[in-house]
Amino acid sequence: MSRIQNLKPIFSDKIPEELAPGILYISMNHRVAKHLCPCGCGEVITIIFDPELWKLKFDGETVSIFPSIGNYNIPCQSHYFITDNQINWCQAYTDDEDKRHRKHSWFRHFRKKRKKH
Secondary structure (H helix, E strand, C coil): CCCCCECEEEECCCCCCCCCCCEEEEECCCCEEEEECCCCCCCEEEEEECCCCEEEEECCCCEEEEEEEECCCCCCCCEEEEECCEEEECCCCCHHHHHHHHHHCHHHHHHHHHHHC
16 A cells, blocks of 8 residues: 555544544544554554643644654654644654654653553
8 A cells, every 4th residue: 555645534432443544533532543554554553632742633624633643663664744634744763863752752751641550
């Protein structure tokens, strides 16, 4: 499968177990979105909506998610923004950038959340 250039948002309480390419499944009740990696590798990408992680903007027609989605934990290591349903591809992180990003964002936040439980 080739790279996908846009995602169609579908809002639902339940996200299906099998995801279709080109669909961004969004559950606001669970504060999560899932989609198949737009590079075509077939990996499931999960986005957790949290002020310290990712934010969703919906204008009634299109969806944008901030900041970028860097999939450095899967083989394709795709990196992109979702802006107005469009995939805006970025350059993959270098090893040094990856280490800095992990240190300062998602991983620091996730460790902090885990310690509370």
